[in-house]
Amino acid sequence: MKRKAVSIMKNITDYIDTAMGRAVPDIILKGGNIINVFTGEITRADVAVKNGIICGVGTYSGDNETDVSGKYIMPGFIDAHVHIESSMTTPIEYAKAVMPHGITTVIADPHEIANVCGEDGLKYMKEASKNIPLDINLMLPSCVPATPFEHSGAIFTAERTKEIANDYFGIAEMMNYPGILSCDSETIGKLCGDIIDGHAPLLSGRGLDAYISAGIKTDHECTLAEEMSEKIGKGMYVLLREGTLSHDMEKLISAVTPHTLRRCAFCTDDRFVGEIIRDGSIDHCIRKATSLGVSSVDAIIMATLNPCEIYGMKNKGAIAPGYIADIVVSEDLSLNKITKVYKNGTLVCENGKSLFNSGAVYVSKVTDTVHLPQITADFFYNSPPETFTAIEFVQDSIITKKVTACKGDKLSKVCVIERHKNLGTKGIAYVTNYGITNGAIAASIGHDSHNIIVIGDNDSDMALAVNALGKSGGISVCSDGDVIAKMNLDIAGLMSVKSADEVIAEHDSLYEAAKSLNITDKIDPFLSIAFLPLPVIPEIRITDSGLFDVTEFKFI
């Protein structure tokens, strides 16, 4: 697998000369408190950097000194698993959001855009990740489509996966564990190379043995401490997740012990840019872990050294000679005031602000991805029987419950419409506790195939909301025949081309608009429907192919 890492063998004599004092360092960080991820200690020392590499940690002085006395010096943080698309911004805007929080490397799975745009989506992510200080290590999505129960914009075969795997950092999360357990050759055939991420919520016992035997090494879907302990005990690395919707840390933290620590890292998986800017990313994971009793140094180890070990990044994740100079300077261990972030020895952020930008990226092959004709209200005509199976949302979760509803109940109608190839497929179902009145919400974000999802209490607003998305896709809120809020997501119907600030403002407007529709405040009006088409999350889902019982693993 390709590594986006500076080779330490380049300019090796420069490093030696710098350490020995025969050459002048490019930077000396003077007098900071170094977080030593190897010994767990915090010691006062100077850090000498040359050509983007740390050459010495000890007593160094001379030109190019930066006084960091009293401050804490630690390695750049690493997000071990993230879908950048879920930030709703482009890679450059994402980088400008996360880097001031100390994140210098991410393992990114472009699973969402791949499900819409196929290899064109991967190429876009590659192109858009260039010339950005953030190290974006792109994995090759293993599940395009995520399941055979929906229509995605592309299909990645095992054959093609093997052909292009070497161009990526590893194989991304293998969500299709039933395919692995049943030895499906198309699924097994995608397992190539050393780094294969897993995704196996609640899998245990023999099934877990089989899944791990296949060579899958990580899991970021643990939601129970016992689950995490079993997975670590069987050799997996566990990535503790704090995303926008999934908050797993609190339930998992008791499984972090002096022994298991080295097998743990942090990830955000899916995290909206507004939350990143407001609450942080991996720095937030560190704060959360320490608030739950993990020592600051141990939490930093989980955010730095550990993901480097997991993903084979040999000279990253420590403040030590020979390591890439990805360095975070913080006022204190709470990380609420990160004053400087260095990437490859270059100062890239200062006092919460990024100091970089990048040129425009050619995006034509990943725009205009919604292929639907104009629709009318009768598109949603549906006549359910007296009693029928419906969906109940669960508070603060993407899990749903399968319930029985009666014809007279106050229900919201939900519809998933294939949007990639205008196949004409759609699935209609009902939700018992969404509570929308006089309106509809439509979106081109509907995990993981990202067909159009629309929910409402009347067919005409639903049609209006879908039509409002246009060719580019996005999110629309309609009421009484008017489009009352709209956000364009020009890239694959998933990401905005606008700045993070603009994305946040538009996003706020969407929530403002949704509030006027009497949607229950126990449910996030947008995230709830965004994950409703994902037929691997219990108990019941709706895809463009119909209502799906995840427990029984079949259509209803």
Added chain:
Amino acid sequence: MKRKAVSIMKNITDYIDTAMGRAVPDIILKGGNIINVFTGEITRADVAVKNGIICGVGTYSGDNETDVSGKYIMPGFIDAHVHIESSMTTPIEYAKAVMPHGITTVIADPHEIANVCGEDGLKYMKEASKNIPLDINLMLPSCVPATPFEHSGAIFTAERTKEIANDYFGIAEMMNYPGILSCDSETIGKLCGDIIDGHAPLLSGRGLDAYISAGIKTDHECTLAEEMSEKIGKGMYVLLREGTLSHDMEKLISAVTPHTLRRCAFCTDDRFVGEIIRDGSIDHCIRKATSLGVSSVDAIIMATLNPCEIYGMKNKGAIAPGYIADIVVSEDLSLNKITKVYKNGTLVCENGKSLFNSGAVYVSKVTDTVHLPQITADFFYNSPPETFTAIEFVQDSIITKKVTACKGDKLSKVCVIERHKNLGTKGIAYVTNYGITNGAIAASIGHDSHNIIVIGDNDSDMALAVNALGKSGGISVCSDGDVIAKMNLDIAGLMSVKSADEVIAEHDSLYEAAKSLNITDKIDPFLSIAFLPLPVIPEIRITDSGLFDVTEFKFI
């Protein structure tokens, strides 16, 4: 670098089917207490093995069960750094000695034979390591010769090192740290690939920063806890050594903490086969560590998972799904009664006995390596001045002291004679506290160039002892004109072609004979002289080029 490891991608469906219960395991170890190197726990479980790979750890039953209830099940032990030559036996005899002690993998540096036979020596070690159950991962020696202050049998250039590096597991211990620190291009040029072992006794501060900046990742020469802490804190892995001569564990153990544990492994470096059979190898390191307060499980982690992480052996070092079935079954955690050892799922040792053998290995290019004419007593004629610099041995150490002697003192004469190319070079010096009377000892083991070393109190016994070695080399003890003991070391003058039992018996005879010569019992008569020509160990050494002051790093 090449890996001698079974690919887990082979027969992947077999593993899955076995885990799921659809295929019959080749072996089920039933009801043992599993040492879990990931969680640090010991839990009762069954282990299912298929095609040499562990597929399941849980509840498995069926045909092929082996009852191990009440016994402890752990991964095979790994010697992270060993010169097999120092066992004085061939690789097959070495394997038969270590494997009953639970060692299933070694990282072997054929540094000794390379200094005598060059690439022919490496080829022999490769050939002789085939068809042996022990995984012998051969490193490419980086220091042939070890220093420019002696004449070795071969020279490995940087250019040639780069050409052949990919045929080896990594680059072996870079002893020439002055060459690194001074940016000598021939030395730096040998640093290629991911795995580069170090050797930097007492190096610290900026010198250590420089050495590590060059990409060197391990050190097995620590003798002080503070030295070890600094090295780990700067990113090195430390291999705690218990060899025949070097016993470092006791002084280092306080530097093993919950944080540094993962950066530590065990090695034997140089260990005679008799000691292996009597006291063990890495199992001895585990016992030693636990006797010093480390928990049994932590000591086992240092002997298994950790070296696998250090050397990138991804599916070795744990009892977990997908891992190579290198398994040790022990009656208890003292490891004094290891009942079974499995390698790649095959039972290779039982109750202290190895169950394997191998065919003869073609050895012609590594024999008859002593190229000297017959010599006579006047070869050693030497007339020292009234006062001169002499060597004092230090008890239980290979360190020596530089002292001043007078002409009338009772001294032993020592001589190192070039033996590879019959260059005619020799160095003569005097030892103050060896105490040999009426005799001489000669050997073709003289680290690291392995020239002939001879020590005695009279020139005629010294000449006899050297002549007695013949073309093949070995060790001889002479007294009053008679050869009173002799051991042939046909392979490079370093290793016997005989069985371990025969080697031990001959070795015992040598010591018996040496006893009769009134050598002080504070000094090992053979090991003391074996390391006397190594001009990197303080304070004073003798090579075929003369008396060498290691502190000043120049000839006297």
